[in-house]
Structures are given as C-alpha cells and as structure tokens.
Amino acid sequence: MQLTPDDQIWWQYGFVKINSTMIFTWAVMALLTAGAWMVTRRLNAGSPISRMQHVLEVVVGIIEKQLNEISPRRPVGLLPFVGTLFLFIAVCNTLSIIPGFDPPTGSLSTTAGLSLCVFTAVPAYGIGAIGLKRYARNYLQPTPFMLPFNILGEFSRTLALSVRLFGNVMSGTMVGAILLIIAPLVVPLLMQLLGLLTGMVQAYIFAVLAAVYISAGMDATPSRGE
Amino acid sequence: MLIDGFTVMAQIINFLILIWLMNRFLFKPIRRALDQREKSMADALNRAEQAEKQAQTRALELEKEKSTLENARERLMSEAQDQVSRWREQTLSAIREEVETLRQTFMANMTRDRQAFLEKLKRHLVQQVMRIGEKVLRDLADQRLNRQVLRVFLERLASRKAGLKHQSLNREILVQSGIPLDDDDTRALRAQLGQWFPDSSGVRFESSPDLGLGIQLVVGDRKAAWHLVDYLGDLETEIIENLFNDPRVKP
Numbered sequence: 001m002q003l004t005p006d007d008q009i010w011w012q013y014g015f016v017k018i019n020s021t022m023i024f025t026w027a028v029m030a031l032l033t034a035g036a037w038m039v040t041r042r043l044n045a046g047s048p049i050s051r052m053q054h055v056l057e058v059v060v061g062i063i064e065k066q067l068n069e070i071s072p073r074r075p076v077g078l079l080p081f082v083g084t085l086f087l088f089i090a091v092c093n094t095l096s097i098i099p100g101f102d103p104p105t106g107s108l109s110t111t112a113g114l115s116l117c118v119f120t121a122v123p124a125y126g127i128g129a130i131g132l133k134r135y136a137r138n139y140l141q142p143t144p145f146m147l148p149f150n151i152l153g154e155f156s157r158t159l160a161l162s163v164r165l166f167g168n169v170m171s172g173t174m175v176g177a178i179l180l181i182i183a184p185l186v187v188p189l190l191m192q193l194l195g196l197l198t199g200m201v202q203a204y205i206f207a208v209l210a211a212v213y214i215s216a217g218m219d220a221t222p223s224r225g226e
Numbered sequence: 227m228l229i230d231g232f233t234v235m236a237q238i239i240n241f242l243i244l245i246w247l248m249n250r251f252l253f254k255p256i257r258r259a260l261d262q263r264e265k266s267m268a269d270a271l272n273r274a275e276q277a278e279k280q281a282q283t284r285a286l287e288l289e290k291e292k293s294t295l296e297n298a299r300e301r302l303m304s305e306a307q308d309q310v311s312r313w314r315e316q317t318l319s320a321i322r323e324e325v326e327t328l329r330q331t332f333m334a335n336m337t338r339d340r341q342a343f344l345e346k347l348k349r350h351l352v353q354q355v356m357r358i359g360e361k362v363l364r365d366l367a368d369q370r371l372n373r374q375v376l377r378v379f380l381e382r383l384a385s386r387k388a389g390l391k392h393q394s395l396n397r398e399i400l401v402q403s404g405i406p407l408d409d410d411d412t413r414a415l416r417a418q419l420g421q422w423f424p425d426s427s428g429v430r431f432e433s434s435p436d437l438g439l440g441i442q443l444v445v446g447d448r449k450a451a452w453h454l455v456d457y458l459g460d461l462e463t464e465i466i467e468n469l470f471n472d473p474r475v476k477p
Contacts, residue, residue, distance in 0.1 A: 088241065
C-alpha cells in the first residue's frame with residue numbers, strides 16, 4: 001500500500017523524476033487556471049453576471065473578508081497567496097472523491113512545500129511591513145532567553161502545518177481504502193462525504209493559520225522608546 | 227520515505243506558478259470587476275444622494291414657495307374680506323340713506339297728500355255747508371228777509387255812494403233785484419237813491435231772478451251789489467282762511 005503518491009513515479013532521470021503528486025498537482029493547476037480563465041475572460045462589471053462569476057466573486061469576497069478580519073493591515077499580495085493556498089488545497093481535497101485521483105495534499109512533500117512557502121512568507125511579509133530590525137526583535141520577546149524557543153516555535157508550527165494537512169488527507173484516503181475492503185457497500189460513501197468535509201475544513205485551517213502567522217509577523221512589538 | 231526533496235522543490239515551484247496564474251486569471255480580474263462594480267454602485271449612490279439632496283432642496287424651496295403663496299393667499303383673502311366688509315358697510319350706509327330719503331320723501335308726500343286731502347275735504351264741507359245755508363235761506367226767504375237784504379244793500383251802497391255819484395250825472399240808475407220788491411220797498415229805495423244821486427235822470431227797477439237772494443245797482447259802467455252768493459262766498463273764504471290758519475286744525 002502506498003502512503004503517498006510520491007511513490008508512484010512515472011518518469012525518472014537521476015534525481016529528477018515525475019511522480020503522481022506532480023502530475024495531479026499539474027492537473028489541479030490546469031483545472032483551476034482553465035476554470036478561472038473560462039469565467040474571467042467574459043467578466044461583467046455591471047449586471048447581469050454569470051452564475052460562475054457570481055460564485056467566484058463570492059469565494060474571493062469570503063477570502064477577503066476572512067483576511068480583513070485576521071489582518072486589518074492586509075498587505076498587497078496576501079490575497080493571492082492565501083487565496084491560492086485555500087483554493088489549491090480545497091480543490092485537491094474535493095477531487096479526492098474521484099476514483100483514481102490521489103490528492104497532492106496527501107503527499108507530505110506537497111504539504112511540506114506549502115508549509116515552507118508559509119514559513120518563507122511570514123518573515124517576508126513581516127520584514128516588508130515593519131522592517132528587519134523590528135521583525136527580528138519579535139524573536140527576543142518577551143525576553144531574549146526566549147529566542148531559541150521562538151525559533152523552534154517557527155519550525156514546529158511549520159512542521160505542524162504540513163503534518164496536520166498530510167495526516168488528515170492521507171488518513172482519510174487510507175481509511176476509505178480500508179473500509180472499502182472491510183465494508184464496501186455504504187460505509188465508504190459516508191466516509192468519503194466525511195472526507196469532503198474534513199478536506200474543506202483542513203483547507204480553511206491551513207489558509208487561516210497561514211494568514212494568522214503572516215499577520216502576527218507583521219505585528220511589531222513596541223520598542224522601549226515607543 | 228514520506229518526503230522527497232525534489233518533489234518538495236517541484237511543489238514549491240508549482241505552487242508559486244499557481245499563485246501567479248491565480249493572480250493573473252482569477253484574483254485580479256475578479257478584484258477589478260468587484261472594484262468597478264463597487265465604484266459604479268458608489269457612483270450610483272452618490273448620484274442618488276445628490277438627487278436626494280436636490281430633491282430635498284427642491285422640496286424646501288417648494289415648501290417656502292408654498293408658505294409664501296399661503297401667506298399671500300391669506301393676505302389677499304384678508305384684503306378681500308376687508309374690501310368686502312368696507313363695500314358692504316358703504317353699500318348698507320348708502321342703502322340706509324336711500325331708504326331714509328325714500329322714507330322721508332314718502333312721508334312728505336303722504337303728509338302733503340293728507341293735507342291736500344284734508345284741505346279739499348274742508349273746502350268741500352264748507353261749500354256744502356254754504357250751499358245748504360243758501361238753499362235754506364232761499365227756501366225760508368220772506369218779506370222781512372227781503373227788507374233786511376234791502377237794508378244791508380243800502381248800508382253797503384251808502385259806503386260807496388261817493389264813488390258812484392259822479393257816474394250818475396244825467397244817467398238812469400238801474401236797480402236789478404233777485405228778490406220781489408213791493409211798493410213800499412220801491413218807494414223807499416227810490417227816495418233814498420234820489421237823495422243820494424240828485425243829478426240822475428231817474429230810477430228804473432228790473433227783476434233779475436239770476437241774482438238769487440240779492441240786489442244790484444248799475445250806474446253807467448259802475449256796479450254796487452249785495453247778494454247772498456257773494457256774501458256766502460266771502461263768508462266761505464273767511465271761514466276757510468280762519469280754518470287753515472288755526473294751528474289747532476293743522477294736519
């Protein structure tokens with residue numbers, strides 16, 4: 001039994017290889033891009049608007065609302081980053097109900113890559129918003145003795161992000177496969193429905209946590225002179 | 227191995243590419259459309275607010291105009307009522323004056339008519355009384371009354387004999403009598419005339435029933451007479467004058 005689609009390799013040359021994770025990722029990317037292009041090529045700023053445009057506007061509006069609630073000083077570029085995170089994870093988890101589709105989020109490599117992106121984005125947005133010095137001072141709070149723990153906390157939460165998503169998706173897929181063997185009639189269907197809900201919740205959690213980490217990185221600790 | 231370094235790198239690159247693609251084909255266009263819609267809605271709201279403000283301003287202006295018109299109407303109504311009141315008072319006063327004038331004219335006419343009627347009635351009464359008296363005297367006339375008439379005639383003639391005397395020179399004196407004269411009366415009258423008018427050529431007696439209870443003397447172109455009709459006429463005139471001059475019988 002494969003725990004991750006990384007193990008299914010389609011082409012390899014040295015350390016360069018193409019596995020199912022990449023292929024399904026490209027598929028999701030193509031699906032998202034094509035869907036967005038199909039809808040947005042005929043955008044109507046007035047009324048009436050198409051149903052799909054309305055759906056996308058609602059999705060984007062909800063993401064913006066969430067970001068505004070989490071980070072009132074929302075920097076430019078946060079919406080594409082967090083929004084893409086949410087949409088990618090949500091679509092991957094949703095498509096997991098299709099037989100034969102291995103969600104890329106069920107690969108620890110994918111979730112680790114996404115977590116590394118968040119790990120990189122937090123200091124990038126923080127330094128961009130409050131400057132390097134004030135951002136670095138956050139690691140000395142509340143006392144300089146907390147510096148190792150703060151650094152460790154950065155890594156641990158990144159690890160937690162990746163493992164939480166991977167664990168939930170992988171476990172859902174594995175439980176579904178096992179239930180399909182044990183009780184193939186109705187229970188797998190219910191588990192798939194539960195997996196859909198879990199997948200959407202995990203996408204929401206991942207995106208919200210990323211936004212929270214980035215927003216927290218932009219909060220400057222008041223200096224002694226301030 | 228659950229994690230593969232190459233796959234991690236590839237997924238990071240894939241994710242960055244996906245961010246760019248989503249930003250290019252989803253977020254920017256949707257964001258632009260939302261912004262345009264919000265802008266158009268804001269513009270529409272602004273226009274609506276402007277229109278509402280204009281409508282409120284216009285409503286205030288109309289309210290002011292209405293108030294002005296209401297005040298003007300009230301002022302005009304007040305003026306019209308004052309004018310009507312003044313006209314009514316003037317008209318009533320004129321009508322009262324006219325009615326008073328008509329009433330006074332009517333009263334004056336009525337008084338004049340009543341006075342005229344009363345005068346006419348008095349005259350008629352006096353005339354009737356005189357006629358009745360004349361008739362009674364005629365019917366009751368006798369020799370003694372005739373002689374009394376003759377005596378009164380001679381008394382009147384005595385007072386006028388001077389004016390008749392020079393007319394009687396060589397002329398005949400004509401005595402016309404409406405009452406029968408007997409011989410004694412004739413003789414006495416002839417003697418008295420001969421005494422008063424000695425230069426006359428004579429005295430002639432003539433019966434004249436038209437004179438009624440009366441006697442008349444004609445000398446030339448002069449006359450001297452007394453008869454009951456004239457006497458009663460004088461008496462009637464005197465009675466009427468006294469009657470109308472008496473303040474107690476004024477109407």
